[in-house]
Amino acid sequence: MIFTEQIKADFNLYMAQAADDDFTRLRQHAYSVFEQLGIPSIQLEEWKYSNLRPIQQGQFTTSCVSKLDADSLINAGILNKIVANKLVFVNGCLFPELSIWLETDERIKVCSLATARKEHTALFDTHFGKYIDFSNDGLLALNTALMSDGAFVYVPEGISLQYPLMITNITDATEHNLFQQPRNLIVVEKNASASIIENYLAVGSYPSFTNVVNEIFVAENASLEHYKVQRAAGETYQTNFTQIHQLANTKINQVTLTLDGNWVRNNLHFFMNGQHCNSLLYGLYIPDGNQFVDNHSRVDHAMPNCYSDEKYKGVLKDHATAVFNGKIVVHEDAQKTNAYQRNQNILLSNTATINTKPQLEIFADDVKCTHGATIGQLDEEPMFYLRSRGISEQEARRLLLNAFADDIAEKIKIPELVSILESEIERKL
Amino acid sequence: MISITNLQASIEGKSILNGINLDIKPGEVHAIMGPNGAGKSTLSSVLAGRSDYEITGGKVEFLGKDLLELSPEDRAREGLFLAFQYPVEIPGVSSTNFLKTAINEKRKYHGLEPMEATDFLKFMRSKMEEMEMDKSLTSRSLNEGFSGGEKKRNEVFQMAMLEPKLCIMDETDSGLDIDALRLVSAGVNKLRNKERSFLVITHYQRLLDYIVPDYVHVLYKGRIVKSGDASLAKELEVKGYDWIKQEVEAAV
Ligand SMILES: Nc1ncnc2c1ncn2[C@@H]1O[C@H](COP(=O)(O)OP(=O)(O)O)[C@@H](O)[C@H]1O
Numbered sequence: 001m002i003f004t005e006q007i008k009a010d011f012n013l014y015m016a017q018a019a020d021d022d023f024t025r026l027r028q029h030a031y032s033v034f035e036q037l038g039i040p041s042i043q044l045e046e047w048k049y050s051n052l053r054p055i056q057q058g059q060f061t062t063s064c065v066s067k068l069d070a071d072s073l074i075n076a077g078i079l080n081k082i083v084a085n086k087l088v089f090v091n092g093c094l095f096p097e098l099s100i101w102l103e104t105d106e107r108i109k110v111c112s113l114a115t116a117r118k119e120h121t122a123l124f125d126t127h128f129g130k131y132i133d134f135s136n137d138g139l140l141a142l143n144t145a146l147m148s149d150g151a152f153v154y155v156p157e158g159i160s161l162q163y164p165l166m167i168t169n170i171t172d173a174t175e176h177n178l179f180q181q182p183r184n185l186i187v188v189e190k191n192a193s194a195s196i197i198e199n200y201l202a203v204g205s206y207p208s209f210t211n212v213v214n215e216i217f218v219a220e221n222a223s224l225e226h227y228k229v230q231r232a233a234g235e236t237y238q239t240n241f242t243q244i245h246q247l248a249n250t251k252i253n254q255v256t257l258t259l260d261g262n263w264v265r266n267n268l269h270f271f272m273n274g275q276h277c278n279s280l281l282y283g284l285y286i287p288d289g290n291q292f293v294d295n296h297s298r299v300d301h302a303m304p305n306c307y308s309d310e311k312y313k314g315v316l317k318d319h320a321t322a323v324f325n326g327k328i329v330v331h332e333d334a335q336k337t338n339a340y341q342r343n344q345n346i347l348l349s350n351t352a353t354i355n356t357k358p359q360l361e362i363f364a365d366d367v368k369c370t371h372g373a374t375i376g377q378l379d380e381e382p383m384f385y386l387r388s389r390g391i392s393e394q395e396a397r398r399l400l401l402n403a404f405a406d407d408i409a410e411k412i413k414i415p416e417l418v419s420i421l422e423s424e425i426e427r428k429l
Numbered sequence: 430m431i432s433i434t435n436l437q438a439s440i441e442g443k444s445i446l447n448g449i450n451l452d453i454k455p456g457e458v459h460a461i462m463g464p465n466g467a468g469k470s471t472l473s474s475v476l477a478g479r480s481d482y483e484i485t486g487g488k489v490e491f492l493g494k495d496l497l498e499l500s501p502e503d504r505a506r507e508g509l510f511l512a513f514q515y516p517v518e519i520p521g522v523s524s525t526n527f528l529k530t531a532i533n534e535k536r537k538y539h540g541l542e543p544m545e546a547t548d549f550l551k552f553m554r555s556k557m558e559e560m561e562m563d564k565s566l567t568s569r570s571l572n573e574g575f576s577g578g579e580k581k582r583n584e585v586f587q588m589a590m591l592e593p594k595l596c597i598m599d600e601t602d603s604g605l606d607i608d609a610l611r612l613v614s615a616g617v618n619k620l621r622n623k624e625r626s627f628l629v630i631t632h633y634q635r636l637l638d639y640i641v642p643d644y645v646h647v648l649y650k651g652r653i654v655k656s657g658d659a660s661l662a663k664e665l666e667v668k669g670y671d672w673i674k675q676e677v678e679a680a681v
Pocket residue numbers: 440441445463464465466467468469470471472481
């Protein structure tokens with residue numbers, strides 16, 4: 001059975017036991033949109049470098065079943081040293097044994113999305129599906145129609161999470177091909193703050209396809225640190241769509257680290273729907289071998305006086321391919337917008353490829369927008385300078401690449417994540 | 430210390446060093462002077478191991494080893510140090526981390542254990558005091574945003590930290606005002622001792638008022654065309670380089 005037939009069968013199975021309610025109708029609608037749009041093909045301008053054909057032609061099982069026990073998951077490196085609240089999902093389903101809750105304030109609500117729909121129905125209905133628009137996006141529609149489980153996070157007004165919350169997703173492809181669709185919903189209310197880590201890992205050598213959707217809502221005066229750490233090694237395909245909807249006076253730092261994974265496509269969308277928003281979009285990708293990494297981003301400045309600063313950096317080795325496509329849209333009303341964007345790349349081999357494209361669409365007249373992209377090798381001069389002081393070529397390269405990554409690392413407030421980054425750079429060399 | 434015999438080098442097929450002969454013994458300070466384009470920086474780059482140049486002839490013996498066979502890092506570990514004419518800025522590499530790495534790589538090469546972090550910091554602090562280095566300089570990224578003078582002082586500070594046997598200084602005086610020149614020279618003079626040798630490259634004589642050399646050589650068109658003692662530098666200051674150029678042209 002090819003992928004879309006499989007989806008159809010899965011959806012019919014779901015419908016056979018679904019209740020007759022709004023949620024089901026939403027999913028039914030999403031499914032019909034997916035039937036029309038399908039998996040994005042490279043004919044679409046936004047997907048021309050990101051080929052999902054192998055997925056379309058593959059056969060995948062959707063199943064929570066995993067023989068992995070807690071110990072082997074810890075050995076897979078789930079960042080057990082980080083002191084954090086933890087939600088662990090395996091193949092899209094909650095794995096309670098490894099989940100940890102440290103907060104004492106009972107007004108905070110963190111659970112699986114499935115639980116939230118039952119126990120926090122009003123909140124769920126207020127926010128679920130309200131910030132994404134799947135009408136033009138087959139993968140968003142597919143996720144909405146047939147999502148696995150995911151995290152539900154609700155930080156009420158005026159409350160700060162005392163510890164970061166780490167949402168770990170583990171792909172277990174040790175027994176068969178795997179398809180999963182994590183779906184996370186994060187709500188940070190007025191004057192609240194949170195630090196959230198999305199953490200991806202994989203074990204097993206069968207192919208897998210993970211289609212993630214994150215919906216994040218940040219209300220007035222709230223702040224959010226959001227990290228995405230992608231280390232799902234093996235025959236993994238991941239599409240990861242993150243929509244952040246922010247209201248006035250919010251401050252958001254978003255850092256995406258794409259370190260491992262055979263094929264990764266990220267879509268990061270910010271919608272600034274209030275004045276004096278301040279958003280940072282930082283990212284680092286260090287693909288090697290035949291890895292493919294595509295970072296698409298879109299920042300909508302819909303209101304005046306907002307600031308966005310985007311910086312993505314890449315170090316590419318071997319036959320790796322990367323794509324950067326950053327779109328800034330300044331709406332007609334968004335006067336006094338400040339929007340910055342940079343994409344900088346170092347190619348360590350002449351068989352690595354980078355496609356980089358900034359897109360500015362500006363409909364207001366009083367704005368400050370800059371963008372720039374660079375592609376180059378490690379500079380000879382600093383290299384020689386370091387070596388002339390007795391530092392080996394290898395060590396000099398390590399120092400220079402860490403220095404290159406430094407302004408991204410600087411934005412990471414969690415030391416364990418910084419050391420992961422450093423050891424990945426070390427390993428990739 | 431170092432013995433350079435008939436050294437020839439070219440870049441992009443253009444011959445720049447045309448047979449350099451120079452012998453420096455432990456503790457000696459040699460100055461190389463010469464007009465712009467004579468090949469002074471080329472000589473220092475070739476000795477430090479920059480790969481842009483092709484060595485077309487001659488040999489260099491450094492402390493009993495064939496220098497030209499060694500990688501740049503091994504030359505440094507053997508005790509050669511080049512103070513650059515234009516030190517590069519390296520944002521994101523902390524001065525402290527850089528020096529610790531350099532010292533420990535050298536120790537490893539000589540079969541020594543790495544320095545303990547606290548010992549290293551103590552050592553660095555004492556050297557900073559000795560060389561009158563400001564803390565603000567070593568707490569920053571390597572040379573980042575340093576003024577010309579600060580960069581040159583940082584080169585001399587690195588020299589103090591790495592304790593080389595032969596220091597090559599390429600136009601350390603260029604771009605310095607008189608106060609910075611004094612500071613840099615005072616630093617260098619503190620590092621002079623019976624064992625350590627210096628090769629001081631300069632276009633102007635004024636540096637040699639502060640760092641008094643034992644020998645002065647004039648480099649012109651890739652050759653040492655005249656050698657003498659410190660008084661040769663004075664003579665050049667008065668007469669300029671034209672008379673040397675004329676002498677050379679006349680001899681051809
Ligand atoms: N990278 C290079 N490429 C081409 N020519 C060079 C290069 N470096 C130096 N040269 C040439 O070599 C000659 C000597 O230069 P240099 O050693 O810098 O002289 P100095 O330091 O005495 O002023 C000059 O004619 C210069 O143009």
